[in-house]
Amino acid sequence: MSKLIRFYNGSILTLSRGLSLTDGEVWTDGNLIAYVGPARADAPMFDREIDLRGDLLMPGFKNAHTHSAMTFLRSYADDLPLESWLFDRVFPLEARLTPEHIYTFTKLAIMEYLSGGITASFDMYYHPDAYAQANIDCGFRTVICCAIGASNPDWKSAERGYTYFNSLNPLISYRLGCHAEYTASEALLKYLSELSHEFKAPVWAHNAETAAETEGCIARHGMTPTQLFESLGLFDHGGGGYHCVWLSEADMDIFIRRGLWAVTCPASNAKLASGIAPLCRMLARGVNLAVGTDGPASNNALDMFREMYLACVLQKLDQKDAAACPAGALLTAATAGGARAMGLDDCDVIAPGKQADLIVVDMSRPNMQPIHNIPNNLVYSGSKDNIRMTMVAGRILYENGEFFIGEDPERILAQAAKMTMELISHDT
Amino acid sequence: MSKLIRFYNGSILTLSRGLSLTDGEVWTDGNLIAYVGPARADAPMFDREIDLRGDLLMPGFKNAHTHSAMTFLRSYADDLPLESWLFDRVFPLEARLTPEHIYTFTKLAIMEYLSGGITASFDMYYHPDAYAQANIDCGFRTVICCAIGASNPDWKSAERGYTYFNSLNPLISYRLGCHAEYTASEALLKYLSELSHEFKAPVWAHNAETAAETEGCIARHGMTPTQLFESLGLFDHGGGGYHCVWLSEADMDIFIRRGLWAVTCPASNAKLASGIAPLCRMLARGVNLAVGTDGPASNNALDMFREMYLACVLQKLDQKDAAACPAGALLTAATAGGARAMGLDDCDVIAPGKQADLIVVDMSRPNMQPIHNIPNNLVYSGSKDNIRMTMVAGRILYENGEFFIGEDPERILAQAAKMTMELISHDT
Numbered sequence: 103m104s105k106l107i108r109f110y111n112g113s114i115l116t117l118s119r120g121l122s123l124t125d126g127e128v129w130t131d132g133n134l135i136a137y138v139g140p141a142r143a144d145a146p147m148f149d150r151e152i153d154l155r156g157d158l159l160m161p162g163f164k165n166a167h168t169h170s171a172m173t174f175l176r177s178y179a180d181d182l183p184l185e186s187w188l189f190d191r192v193f194p195l196e197a198r199l200t201p202e203h204i205y206t207f208t209k210l211a212i213m214e215y216l217s218g219g220i221t222a223s224f225d226m227y228y229h230p231d232a233y234a235q236a237n238i239d240c241g242f243r244t245v246i247c248c249a250i251g252a253s254n255p256d257w258k259s260a261e262r263g264y265t266y267f268n269s270l271n272p273l274i275s276y277r278l279g280c281h282a283e284y285t286a287s288e289a290l291l292k293y294l295s296e297l298s299h300e301f302k303a304p305v306w307a308h309n310a311e312t313a314a315e316t317e318g319c320i321a322r323h324g325m326t327p328t329q330l331f332e333s334l335g336l337f338d339h340g341g342g343g344y345h346c347v348w349l350s351e352a353d354m355d356i357f358i359r360r361g362l363w364a365v366t367c368p369a370s371n372a373k374l375a376s377g378i379a380p381l382c383r384m385l386a387r388g389v390n391l392a393v394g395t396d397g398p399a400s401n402n403a404l405d406m407f408r409e410m411y412l413a414c415v416l417q418k419l420d421q422k423d424a425a426a427c428p429a430g431a432l433l434t435a436a437t438a439g440g441a442r443a444m445g446l447d448d449c450d451v452i453a454p455g456k457q458a459d460l461i462v463v464d465m466s467r468p469n470m471q472p473i474h475n476i477p478n479n480l481v482y483s484g485s486k487d488n489i490r491m492t493m494v495a496g497r498i499l500y501e502n503g504e505f506f507i508g509e510d511p512e513r514i515l516a517q518a519a520k521m522t523m524e525l526i527s528h529d530t
Numbered sequence: 531m532s533k534l535i536r537f538y539n540g541s542i543l544t545l546s547r548g549l550s551l552t553d554g555e556v557w558t559d560g561n562l563i564a565y566v567g568p569a570r571a572d573a574p575m576f577d578r579e580i581d582l583r584g585d586l587l588m589p590g591f592k593n594a595h596t597h598s599a600m601t602f603l604r605s606y607a608d609d610l611p612l613e614s615w616l617f618d619r620v621f622p623l624e625a626r627l628t629p630e631h632i633y634t635f636t637k638l639a640i641m642e643y644l645s646g647g648i649t650a651s652f653d654m655y656y657h658p659d660a661y662a663q664a665n666i667d668c669g670f671r672t673v674i675c676c677a678i679g680a681s682n683p684d685w686k687s688a689e690r691g692y693t694y695f696n697s698l699n700p701l702i703s704y705r706l707g708c709h710a711e712y713t714a715s716e717a718l719l720k721y722l723s724e725l726s727h728e729f730k731a732p733v734w735a736h737n738a739e740t741a742a743e744t745e746g747c748i749a750r751h752g753m754t755p756t757q758l759f760e761s762l763g764l765f766d767h768g769g770g771g772y773h774c775v776w777l778s779e780a781d782m783d784i785f786i787r788r789g790l791w792a793v794t795c796p797a798s799n800a801k802l803a804s805g806i807a808p809l810c811r812m813l814a815r816g817v818n819l820a821v822g823t824d825g826p827a828s829n830n831a832l833d834m835f836r837e838m839y840l841a842c843v844l845q846k847l848d849q850k851d852a853a854a855c856p857a858g859a860l861l862t863a864a865t866a867g868g869a870r871a872m873g874l875d876d877c878d879v880i881a882p883g884k885q886a887d888l889i890v891v892d893m894s895r896p897n898m899q900p901i902h903n904i905p906n907n908l909v910y911s912g913s914k915d916n917i918r919m920t921m922v923a924g925r926i927l928y929e930n931g932e933f934f935i936g937e938d939p940e941r942i943l944a945q946a947a948k949m950t951m952e953l954i955s956h957d958t
Contacts, residue, residue, distance in 0.1 A: 173896075173899070173900070174900060176899075176900065176902065176907070176911060177901075177902045177903040177906035177907050177910060177911065178902040178903070180856070180857060180903070180906045180910060181842075181852070181853050181854075181855075181856040181857060181906075182852060182853055183851065183852050183853050184852050187852065210896055210899060210900075211896075213896035214896035214897050217895065217896060217897070217915065218897075369843070372843035372844070372846060372847050373842075373843050373846060373852065373910070374846070374852045375846040375847055375849070375850050375851055375852040375854070377847070378847065398911070401910070401911070402906070402907075402910040402911040403897050403910070403911040403913065404897070405897070405911075405913065408836075408839075411836075412840075412843075414609075414801075415797070415800035415801050415840075416800070416847075418800060418801060418802070418803040419800050419803055419805070419806065419844075421803070422803050423611065423803055424609070424610060424611050424612050424615065424801065424802045424803040425609050425610055425611050426609075426803070427609075428608070428609040429608060429609060466940070466943060467645065468601075468638055468639075468641035468642035468645060468939075468943070469642050469645070469646075469831050469832070469833070469914075471601070471604075471638060471943050471946060471947065472601070472602060472604065472638075472943075472946050472947045472950040472951075473605075473947070474604065474605045474606040474950075474954075475605040475606070475608070478605035478608045478609075478830070479604070479605050479830075482604075482605060482608060482801070482829070482830040482831065483604060483605065483826070483829070483830040483831040483833075485831065485833065485913055485914050485915065486897075486913050486914070486915045487645065487913065487914045487915035503931075511896075512894070515894060515896070515899050515900075518899060518900050519899065519900045519901070522900040522902075523900075526902075
């Protein structure tokens with residue numbers, strides 16, 4: 103029998119009508135939202151009634167680009183040039199990762215997601231079976247992006263991944279993709295295009311993360327990564343790109359025509375000095391926008407509050423205009439935008455029949471007071487310590503600082519620490 | 531009788547020997563640190579023993595530039611050009627502020643400071659008596675900076691403030707200063723210089739926050755604000771500048787020669803599109819550096835984690851170099867640096883005889899795990915939700931999410947909300 107939960111006595115940001123707030127109640131029934139509206143005399147018996155006490159109920163954040171299991175590399179190699187960071191520190195350790203590592207390091211990331219109000223991730227990394235299992239065991243929702251390319255030469259894994267993971271579990275889905283143009287042969291891209299047409303499926307990849315990557319692609323192919331993918335039919339069924347820092351106007355033409363999604367990762371792009379994505383231009387032109395943290399090795403946090411804030415203020419700096427990039431656009435991109443980018447259209451807003459992927463934001467913490475404008479509070483002063491509850495598919499996985507993910511959190515931390523030490527002890 | 535508290539079973543970042551960590555214990559006796567070292571058989575009877583459980587004990591963050599009571603303007607006027615923000619939204623409301631407003635809005639800021647591990651602030655705003663009282667009543671430490679200038683023409687308040695507030699209460703001190711060059715007449719600056727020589731006291735002001743301010747000063751005086759202040763003898767006894775975004779090499783010469791402090795406020799400078807301060811250059815040349823949040827109207831949070839993070843990654847973007855501005859420099863600036871800038875030399879590090887202004891950082895939260903490098907964790911993935919305890923002058927004012935500041939926090943929030951609504955209802 104499914105569980106009935108009632109949320110009442112707070113503000114609701116449904117995202118189904120822009121950023122307007124509404125009063126009233128939300129009921130969840132099992133994994134779904136059952137009712138949104140005023141209190142009713144004919145309310146059913148609830149299994150639990152949650153008094154919001156004036157707090158905010160809203161859809162959870164969607165982390166639309168990440169490499170979750172890279173938690174083990176957090177603060178391991180900071181303040182290094184991009185090349186030495188990647189080749190000297192990251193790649194040698196990644197080469198030794200086993201499915202067991204991925205399982206535990208992913209659980210650590212899921213804890214961080216939940217503590218920051220994130221209810222779904224769009225992940226690209228190694229050992230997708232172990233990765234999917236960690237998500238299933240925690241009750242967390244994820245979209246796996248195929249990561250074939252230089253470090254994963256098993257092209258066939260894309261076809262198997264698509265059919266297998268898309269029917270494995272309601273919490274798991276799978277998208278076609280490759281790591282990036284610069285790690286993919288033209289033969290691989292053509293194979294991916296064929297698969298995309300066979301499945302009528304969107305295609306994703308890292309795209310224009312750095313100037314060097316984009317210039318390299320132009321040198322190799324006479325085209326940007328976006329133009330190359332388009333020319334090979336990879337975007338015939340949609341998709342998008344991670345990062346999109348160096349997207350050109352011609353690239354944006356393609357993004358708009360194909361309805362592609364740009365996933366901005368401002369913290370990672372800043373820390374690795376990759377640049378500032380042209381978000382104002384994208385928003386003005388109507389490019390679909392989502393937000394991601396990228397992996398914890400380059401961020402180093404998995405915190406959508408930080409990403410929204412940073413995206414806005416970097417635009418203001420870049421445009422030399424304090425009015426540039428209003429907060430609301432990024433709040434939408436980080437929630438409903440991300441859901442739609444990831445193909446999670448049933449997780450985008452609070453409405454009957456949608457998935458109950460919800461968070462409660464504590465508005466009584468000092469950084470949220472007084473309240474002039476809740477969306478602006480979320481973007482400009484909000485922080486992870488405002489997350490009172492995180493619910494995925496109707497299950498409360500995090501509440502008042504505690505995790506309910508089927509395994510003792512202390513055990514996960516201890517296991518992750520032990521595995522990390524073992525990996526690193528081989529590195530010296 | 532003073533209270534004896536023992537911290538044990540964790541890591542200690544004393545900051546007395548760089549960023550090295552130490553094990554062992556810290557004992558506080560009343561407002562002072564009494565002992566730092568290994569566990570001892572001859573330990574006294576403690577009033578309280580705090581098991582750090584592997585967490586980190588360190589000096590609190592020092593917010594070296596703020597306008598605390600501007601909490602009432604949080605999210606009130608975001609995403610506006612600087613001029614309309616200031617003249618159309620901020621100034622009209624400020625003109626109606628009473629001491630009662632300042633008292634309550636300051637308490638709201640103090641709650642936010644404590645929840646983010648901040649143990650002292652360097653504040654410049656209106657009604658310093660009410661402001662000081664709010665700090666005293668909460669048990670919070672603050673340095674008041676004189677704010678004479680265009681909107682406060684009472685020059686004599688500087689002299690009275692200096693003598694009165696510097697002997698009022700151990701938690702309160704006072705520094706000479708004026709709002710900024712562009713709101714001060716040359717006569718005012720000369721008066722301030724005389725006072726500075728009379729008291730042998732450092733002088734502070736907003737300095738080179740915007741390009742327009744700096745260019746305007748050059749147009750008016752043929753000199754930058756730093757050069758003007760130096761030429762008038764205002765820096766003969768030290769001091770510093772808030773913001774310092776547009777500091778020139780010649781300005782840095784003066785900063786170095788006089789041992790002045792530059793207080794960087796990266797979040798405010800980003801949100802108002804003022805620019806990126808040349809921190810790499812300052813650090814390379816040896817300019818003394820501290821960190822501030824600026825007021826919540828322009829930030830909008832009072833969060834030193836955000837400031838440290840932003841300072842580092844903005845340098846990487848600005849320098850196009852992921853290796854620029856390593857985390858440690860900002861961690862030092864945000865703690866010991868700030869203390870020394872503010873004249874709180876007895877609050878800079880953990881050592882016997884120093885003030886017990888300490889915080890406990892929860893290292894068991896997922897964003898801090900696994901642990902490769904604690905200083906980097908603090909700067910790149912740390913957040914307010916890692917603050918387990920904040921102690922000022924030996925008194926625990928915040929612990930496990932709860933405030934111990936002599937007044938019911940809910941009452942402060944309600945009062946601040948009510949006062950804010952009243953102020954704003956006159957604005958429309």
